Amino acid sequence: MQYLEGRKYVVQGIFLVVALIFLTRLFFMQVLDGTYKLAADKNTLQRLVQTPYRGLIYDRKNLPLVQNTPVYDLMVVPREVKQLDSAKFCELLQIPIEDLRARMLAAKKYSRNKPSPVVQNLTTQDLAAIQDKLMDFPGFRPQTRMARAYNTHNLAHALGYVGAITPAFLEKPKYAKYQPGENIGISGLEAYYESTLMGRRGVQFKMVNVRGIEKGKFRDGEFDTLSVAGQDLHLTIDSELQAYGEKLLAGRRGSIVAIEPKTGEILAFVSAPHFDPALLTGKGAGNRYMDLLNNPNLPLFDRPLQASYSPGSVFKLVNELVALQLGVVTPNTPFECNQKLVHCTHRHEYPRNVDIAIKQSCNPYFYQVMRAAILRGQAPNKYDDSRIGLAQWQKMVKSFGLGEKLGVDMSQEKRGLIPSPEFYDKKFFDKKRNRQQRWSYRNVYSLSIGQGEVQVTGIQMANILATIANRGWYYTPHFVRGIGNGGPLPQFQQKHFTAVDTTLFKYVIPGMQMVVDGNGGTGELASLAQFGITMAGKTGTVQNPHGFDHATFAAFAPVNDPKIAIAVFIENSGFGGTSAAPAAGLMIEKYLRGHVAGYRKRWEDWVMYGDFTRKLHSM
Structure with a gap:
């Protein structure tokens, strides 16, 4: 017991x-948690989150593009607010009393015990003017935060911007560690690499008296943790080339994308019209954002990634390569320029081989090339034969990175469209009679010249030329070549091969050279032969049902050692050879030579200010 x-x-x-x-x-x-009052000395414990320095952003030459600058947010802990004199407080902060009430209500809704922002983006001068008087308002205290500062007026669409995290974001588990008032990447690279740039938060515990005056660390900082700065991004962008491209397209609508073929690194990413990235930071950023959003020229629209266009005649290169792979044509296969099949834009020599056909961009020739690829006698009638052939064609074309997202390190990329048999089943379904109408190659032939339903983005077009430059493979285009002291993300170091044998690409390149440097080539205004630079390219004029045609030109140079592949779209600019081609030539000259020859300023003026709706005479 x-x-x-x-x-x-x-x-x-x-x-x-x-x-x-x-x-x-x-x-x-x-x-x-900051909720228990130490009655013995009437001190309160404050838990202060230490926001880390956001990673910086550099260009390919390690010039800083985006840095950090300190700003201050005035925070409130609703539980600590006692008998607030709203009128006096609003007079001090120079804010409407309605705004204060709305922000206090939002703060209480979020948490009565945790700090929420009342006024953001105060400068050092702003804070100095009010700091002493804040002692009269218990529950309110300033908090330092690092905002973005820009050393460039360019590249806004790629860089993106940061902004205060919204209540809707805070409710998502993914953002559980964020605090009200903290910045988060909203778009572009700032958003895609948010977890890399944000770093790791730290925490400090401090004792303050009822008037908010610090009384020292809690337990000598025993429970404090240090913040860890975010990692820097080293971009692939050439800042000088980017600025030059934005200069050329100022006042236009369109895009320019330049890629280094051997690496997939994006050298320039121009969306026109553009805007200064600094507009979306600091006081008044919200109002400036709304001004951009409501601008009828859509400066916020990211054209290289989000605008889908018919590719026009540039797409003929892909169709020729698919036909060569299927064995239905050879480089020396002749086709008559039969305008009963499809209209050809101008008279030219007989297209007895693919070189001449590419140089002259002969529409009837490529109509017959694609017809040979689609109708291969795989079924007893033309309808089933078209359906089988188109399905095989679509699969091969998509291997060029078309009809799907390429996987660029930006979240807003569009897929474009490479139509399938199912697409045309839906298009030709008779809803009134509730029955399927049959279709054949004759219903889809516009695909052969890059018109009709096929849609590509500017970055996909540039990637087609990078793939041809590499003779059949590409790396996924990307903006970041280094994260911290490391390299790019693993997915940007993987080669992608098309469904076309690499030995066949050489057959389309001589004709592309003739486009630029041949006598009477459609892209001769892009030529840099006077500087000893060889170029292979293709012009395109894209039909636009809503107005004047769009112009495009895509090329790579030098031919035997490609260092740059480029695609230019200029909306409502007519023939690609007279608008997009000289723009591309100037960009390639700028990149490969480091400058543009002085006597070629007339072409700069033409691209920037010329009336593309009129016929171009000799300059």
Whole structure:
């Protein structure tokens, strides 16, 4: 019995110790949460989140593009606010009383015990003017935050912007660690690489009295943790080339994308019209954003990634390569320029081979090339034969990175469209009679010249030329060549091969050279032969049902050692050879030579200010 009695006391003792530990821990958690008042000296424990420095952004030559600058947010802990004199407070902060009420309501809705922003983006001067008077308003205190500062007026669409995290974001588990008022990447690279740039937060615990005056660290900083700065991004962008491209397209609508074929690195990413990235930072950023959003020229629209165009005659290169792979044509296969099949834009020499056909961009020739690829006698009638052939064609074309997202390190990329048999089943379904109408190659032939339903983005077009430059493969285009001290993400170091044998690409390149440097080539205004630079390219004029045709030109150079592949779209600019081609030539000259020859300023003026709706005479 004595043994059992003693054992009972031991068990009770254990329970007592466990209870004491639990109560002590509960007491400590209350203290750390900032909700327990230390009655002995009337001090309060503040838990201060230390926001880390956001990673910086550099261009390919390690010139800083985006840095950090300190700003201050005035935070409020609703539970600590006592008898707020709203009128006096609003006079101090120069804000409408309605705004204060709305922000206080939002703060209470979020948490009565955690800080929420009341006024953001205060400068050092702003804070100095009000700091002493804040002692009269318990519950309000300033918090330092790092905002973005820009050393460039360009590249806004790629860089994206940061902004205060919204209540809707805070409700998502993915953003559980964020605090109200903290910045988060909203678009572009800032958003795609958010977890890399944001770093890791730290925490400090401080004692303050009822007037908000610091009384020292809690337990000598025993429970503090240090913040860790975000990692820097080293971009593939050539800042000088980017600025030059934005200069050329100022006042236009369109895009320019330049890629280094051997690496997939994006050298220039121009969306026109563009805007200064600094517009979306600092005081008044919200109003400036709305101004951009409501601008009828759509400067916020990211054309290289989001605008889908018919590719026009540039797409003939892909169709020729698919036909060569299927063995239905050879480089020396002749086709008559039969305008009963499809209209050809101008008279030209007989297209006795693919070189001449590409040089002259002969529409009837490529009509017959694609017809040979689609109608291969795989079914007894033309309808089933068209359906089978188109399905095989679509699969091969998509291997060029078309009809799907390429996987660029930006979230807003569009897929474009490479139509399938199912697409045309839906298009030709007779809803009135509730029956399927049959279709054949004759219904889809516009695909052969890059018109009709086929749609590509500017970055996909540039990637087609990078793929041809590499003779059949590409790396996924990307903006970041280094993260911290490392390289790009693994997915940007993987080669992608098309469904066309690499040995066949050489057959389309001579004709592309003739487009630029041949006598009477459609892209001769892009030529850099006077500087000893060889170029292979293709012009395109894209039909536009809503107005004047769009112009495009895509090329790579030098031919035998490609260092740049480029695609230019200029909306409502007519023939690609007279608008997009000279723009591309100037960009390639700028990149390969480092400057544009002075006597070629007339072409700069033409691209920037010329009337593309009139016929171009000799310049």
